[in-house]
Amino acid sequence: MPELPEVEVVRRGLHEHVAGRTVAEVEVLHARAIRRHLPGAADFASRLAGRSMLAARRRGKYLWVELSDGDALLAHLGMSGQMLVQPPGAPDEKHLRVRVRFADGGPELRFVDQRTFGGLALAEVVEVDGAPLPLPVAHIARDPMDPAFDPDAAVAAMRRRRTDVKRALLDQTLVSGVGNIYADEALWRSRLHSLRPTAKLTRVKAAEVLAHATEVMREALGEGGTSFDALYVDVNGRSGYFDRSLNVYGQQHRPCRRCGTAIVREPFMNRSSYSCPRCQPRPRGAA
DNA sequence: CGATCGCCCTGTGTGC
DNA sequence: TGCACACAGGGCGATC
Structure with missing residues (x-):
């Protein structure tokens, strides 16, 4: 991944x-x-x-x-x-x-x-x-490590979308580089459920989740990346170590590091979302 | 045009 | 032991 x-x-x-x-x-x-x-x-x-x-x-x-x-x-x-x-x-x-x-x-x-x-x-x-x-x-948006990345423009683009916050994070035409692992980690840090509508996020909250996505990716880069098996390796075949730092991704049934509640896995777009049901409550009315 | 969905792939793990 | 199936999931073309 x-x-x-x-x-x-x-x-x-x-x-x-x-x-x-x-x-x-x-x-x-x-x-x-x-x-x-x-x-x-x-x-x-x-x-x-x-x-x-x-x-x-x-x-x-x-x-x-x-x-x-x-x-x-x-x-x-x-x-x-x-x-x-x-x-x-x-x-x-x-x-x-x-x-x-x-x-x-x-x-x-x-x-x-x-x-x-x-x-x-x-x-x-x-x-x-x-x-x-x-x-x-050409259609891929700048990523948060790009010196010309404009956080305000990214926040505005996210909030214009009529979709859920996790879909927005994964949309490479809004902000690029974020996949399932770092989206879930950013949402946990922001105490947001993946189904929260972007249109209802305040500017401050949208900026916060983007900042958390940036931060978690920067930390992962410092550890040489995330790896669960031998599939992801650098050009010399070596794995990274960030998987030891994951708070929710792949952590179902383990206690949340903030509140101790068991992390849950839910189906999302034919894949999985991991979250803490207490820190990241499901929005009212969401399926 | 914006949003959603199905499909492309193979190795691994699990349940019967 | 062997089989069927779920799962990992990014990107893109088709569709409404």
Whole structure:
């Protein structure tokens, strides 16, 4: 479940290990991994070969590497995607989808993805609101780690929506980078139930939940991200430690760290929401 | 256009 | 032991 902090850890690793290197050869082992690259695997491989990789960038949960021709190698990790830096000759991972070999003969870049929700693509870079973005990312809002992130504008956009606060937090066109884990953690810190309507939140309360989302993601980044198993790892295959700090996510039946009430899990959008029923009372009238 | 819903995937865990 | 099914869930296309 890579969300902003986990993707940022991967971005830093890419920046450190691939920036400045020239691609020699690309191998696509599973077509679904490049399904967003509409011209197909052969086009993907031939256009990437010979390009140099420049800076690694990120917005929300998307990351990309600028290429020497002005385009970008765009990646989304989905649920289980990994970008690994491995020595040539290391055994192929079971779910290895794309391999990038470099002209210097050094470590390869490997895209590994068990559940195949993630993928790579080559994309044109366009300018949106003063920021260079790969075209498929143009509709994604700035994330709270972006120096140009405007909290007041994000609060206003959230309150304009006729929806529930958790849906708003997960909507990448309002604020990007927040997924199910950090949404639940931010709501717990804000003492808000996921079904509270955004339109009824005060400006102050909406700003508070956004600030909590930002804070929890910053703390997670400081711990190297959240990991429940070996699915989420940095480019060297190492896991983060923030799962030890989670207050509600995955904590059903455990006592709330504030009031001792048992944390509950409820179905939400075909997935789960975790909350404290006492600190985060369900709004009246909500189903 | 805003909001909602179903689908895309595979490995793991659980209950019968 | 083996089978069926729930679950993990981000993003996007279709639909109203």
